[in-house]
Amino acid sequence: MSDPVLTHPSIPPSSNAGSDDALWCMHVTGMDDVHPAPDRATAQLWAAQWTIFWHRRNPVPHYHDPLMNFTVARWPWDAETHAASLAASIADNTFPVDPLAAHASTPSDQSAARAEGRREERQHILSEARRSLRLIRGCLECNADDERKWANTIRWLEALA
Incomplete structure (x- = not known):
């Protein structure tokens, strides 16, 4: 059965399965580029x-970003050009870290990482607020109202952290 997401629409469904002698490539629509692959898989x-x-x-493309789709297609040229470009294509398209594995990580891992990032951000904001309060206390021209506002802000930030 054809995989509509990963298979180029120009490949008839009957030709997708079991054809080991066919030359395959990844077609990048939008760039209209092809990268030879050793096999369909x-x-x-x-x-x-x-x-x-x-x-x-x-995740939210800008209006000038190209619309990119990556599909599987049969190699449009002869076997010699496929063989000549294959080594470079393998080097260009082999990921050092598999993005599919990163995408498949559990939501709890992702939410824990986000929570840790937010906690570190709050700690950083709190340290900056404390530094600002020290500067205000050291300032001869500051008044008690400024100091009270910063002290209230720090108490609020400490409650968040």
Whole structure:
């Protein structure tokens, strides 16, 4: 059965399965670029990895960003050009860290990391507020109202931290 997300629409469903003699590539629409792959499974893996990587990198695309889709397609040229470009394509499309594995991490791991990041951010803000209070207390021209406001802010920040 055809995988509509990872298979280029120009490939008929009957030709997707079991054709080991076909040359495969990852087609990047938007850039209209093709990258030869050793086999169809590798092309599907690359397409999935690049899709995850691209959409995590640009979750809300800017209007000038290209619309990128990564699909599997048959190699459009001859076997010689496929073989000549294959080594460079493997080097260019092999991820040092699999973005699919990062995407599949459990939500609790992600939420714990976000909570830790927020806690560190609050600690940083609190330390900056304490530093500002020390500067205000050291200032000869400051008045008691400024000091009271900073002390209230620090108490509020400490309650958050």
